[in-house]
Amino acid sequence: MAKADFRFYAELNDFLPPKRRQVTITHLFEERAPIKDTIESLGVPHPEVDLILVNAKSVDFSYILADSDRIQVYPVSSADENAAIISLVRPQPLNVIRFVLDIHLGKLATSLRMLGFDTLYRNDYDDEELAKISSAEERILLTRDKGLLMRSLVTYGYYVRETNPERQIVEVMRRFNLFERVSPLQRCLRCNGLLKPVAKETIIDQLPHNTALQINEFHRCTECSQIYWKGSHYERMQQFIEAVLSSG
Known part of the structure; x- marks a missing residue:
């Protein structure tokens, strides 16, 4: 029976049983399989993997496991320390984050x-x-x-x-x-549609009486027509946004 040694780094250990974290794992196998399948059989999802080294050489997910291989598997957070190595598993960067x-x-x-x-x-x-x-x-x-x-x-x-x-x-x-x-308060919290300014007179019949008297600026979702204005909830959202941004 063939064997290969795996070592997972940093937060990839979150997916491993406690006894297998931060240690070398010896994997026994009979049939040769793509390294992606073996990594996932050990518990680590492939999108979490940023770099695979087999015997100190970068490989992609299609690499076929061989006897006596020594495998190191790294997450995105280890990219800086491995900056000199070209990753063959990292997908192309997304132009738009969605x-x-x-x-x-x-x-x-x-x-x-x-x-x-x-x-x-x-x-x-x-x-x-x-x-x-x-x-x-x-x-x-x-x-x-x-x-x-x-x-x-x-x-x-x-x-x-x-x-x-x-x-x-x-x-x-x-x-x-x-x-x-970050581009705060541009999307509908209900459906994800974009918000656009809307004239008060075109929606006044849809507003609570006090809101119609006190507020003049409104936005409406282009998808579900939900109406938004700067009421008491607006201050709470601003505080939440500021707290998130301050953690960066």
Whole structure:
């Protein structure tokens, strides 16, 4: 029986059982298989992998595992320390950062929209649909389900570690270096549509009486027609946005 030694670095260890973290893992195998399949069989989703070295040489996901191979697997956070090595698994950078989120991340979806990011979310997306959307539209799939990230269609994806929504948004902002891309309060929190200014007189019959008397500036979603104005909720959103930006 052949064997290969694996070592996973940094946050890739989050996917491993405690006894396998930060240590060399000896993998026994009989049939030769692509290294991508073996990495995922050990628990690490391929979109989380940024660099694979086999016997100190960079390889891609199609590399066929061989007896006595020594494999080092690195995440995105290790890119700086491996800057001199060309990664053969890193996908092309996205020109536009867009997201699609699974059912567990509804509050994170609202936060991303509040900060201006194109974010698809529905509570009835199934896993196959999420993977197809991520692939077809080149959207980063954010999920709390590592099995979903292992679907072959998924190229751009990330497993959200935090469970608290306020920490999740900071985690995602840091992971994708989004702090300079923020464009707050440009999207509908309900449906993700873009907001456009709307004349008060054209919507006055849809406004609460006191709002119609006190507020003059309004925006409406181009998709679902939800109306927005700077009420008491606006100050709370501004405070939230400032707190997120200060964490960058």
